[in-house]
Amino acid sequence: MEHITLSFPASRALSGKALAGVVGSGDMEVLFTADAASTLTVDITTSVDNSTARWTALFERLTLQKGLPSGQMIIHDFGATPGVARIRIEQVFEEVEHA
Template structure:
């Protein structure tokens, strides 16, 4: 298990907490909780060691395509594919925006 912590400037506020995915499914879950500061703190717990650079690149690409929300994003990954990772992150932000 590897724990990765990342921080990114945030420019958006979302309404509420949200959850997307289920870690027990062999996939991943993303939990989001809004905060009042201007930072998105990302905590990743993954069963796949040695992929910090890939996670950093994912969030850098995401931040170029959309405004990141302020809050705490906790990701519990059990070896999800890159497509599923992106999907779960988008889902949790969408759910938090419409809560």
Template sequence: MQNITLKYPGRAAAGKKALAGVVGSGDMEALFEPDTADRLDVSIITSTDGSAARWERLFARLSDAAPLPAGRLVIHDFGATPGVARLRIEQVFEEARHE
């Protein structure tokens, strides 16, 4: 297991806590909690050692596509493909924006 911590500017508003995915499903879950700070703190617990660069690239693509919300994102990853990881993150951010 590897723990990865990332920090990004949080520029978008998000109104509520949200969850996407299921830990026991064999891929990943993403839990988001909004905050008033101007940053997004990302905590990733992954079963894939040596994957920090992959996560950094994924978040670089996400932040290029749209402003990231301010808050805390916790990811429990059990070998999800980059496509599934992006989908779960986009789902949790979408859910957090809708009140």
């Protein structure tokens, strides 16, 4: 298991909490808690070693698309594909936006 902590500048503010996915399904879960900071801090626990570059690239793409909200994100990854990872992350952002 690898533990990765990433930090990105946030360009928008949200409020609330959200959860998407279930790690026990062989997939991944994402927990997001919005806050008033100017960064998004992401703590990732993954079964895939040496994946920091992959996670960094994923969040950089999300930044370019819509910007990242400020808050804390916890990801428990059990080898999900980059596509599934992106869906789960977008799901928590959408849930908090519409809460």
